[in-house]
Amino acid sequence: MVSEVDLQEVDNAVNQASKEIGTRYDFKGSKSELSRDDKVIKILADDDYKLEQVIDVLKTKLVKRKVDPGYLEYGKVEPASGAMVRQEITIKEGVETELAKKIVKAIKTAKLKVQAAIQGEQVRVTGKKRDDLQEAIALIKEQKFEQPLQYTNFRD
Numbered sequence: 469m470v471s472e473v474d475l476q477e478v479d480n481a482v483n484q485a486s487k488e489i490g491t492r493y494d495f496k497g498s499k500s501e502l503s504r505d506d507k508v509i510k511i512l513a514d515d516d517y518k519l520e521q522v523i524d525v526l527k528t529k530l531v532k533r534k535v536d537p538g539y540l541e542y543g544k545v546e547p548a549s550g551a552m553v554r555q556e557i558t559i560k561e562g563v564e565t566e567l568a569k570k571i572v573k574a575i576k577t578a579k580l581k582v583q584a585a586i587q588g589e590q591v592r593v594t595g596k597k598r599d600d601l602q603e604a605i606a607l608i609k610e611q612k613f614e615q616p617l618q619y620t621n622f623r624d
Contacts (some may be wrong), residue, residue: 469590469617478530485526508556508559512548512552538545539559563615572591574607580595582604
């Protein structure tokens with residue numbers, strides 16, 4: 469179980485959101501802007517209302533590009549020069565240790581015939597039967613953790 473983001477799709481969504489902000493009527497004369505550096509999206513807006521509008525546009529573009537907004541971790545809103553506001557949004561990748569421990573605990577309390585182990589930023593689940601592994605995946609999907617998860621390297 470891993471948590472990975474396609475950064476190219478995030479970049480495309482940021483570019484589309486920037487274009488939309490540049491052409492929308494309610495942003496006419498606004499200095500609002502959106503940029504991405506590695507795993508941080510930086511938003512600069514005229515006021516809190518415009519900041520919320522920019523975030524909504526960004527979320528819409530991310531969903532259209534099949535990137536779950538659950539990967540975004542919002543920083544605090546800071547004042548910027550000229551009565552503007554700034555916010556940084558971090559893109560969370562990898563399963564954090566705390567979340568990994570919750571996943572392993574959930575699997576162990578369910579008493580499934582699988583073993584779960586934390587390996588770096590992922591949780592590795594091994595079992596003898598495919599049905600047991602599918603049961604473990606279904607259990608984790610039911611839990612609805614705050615971070616989106618993918619299930620990779622699934623084989624017999």
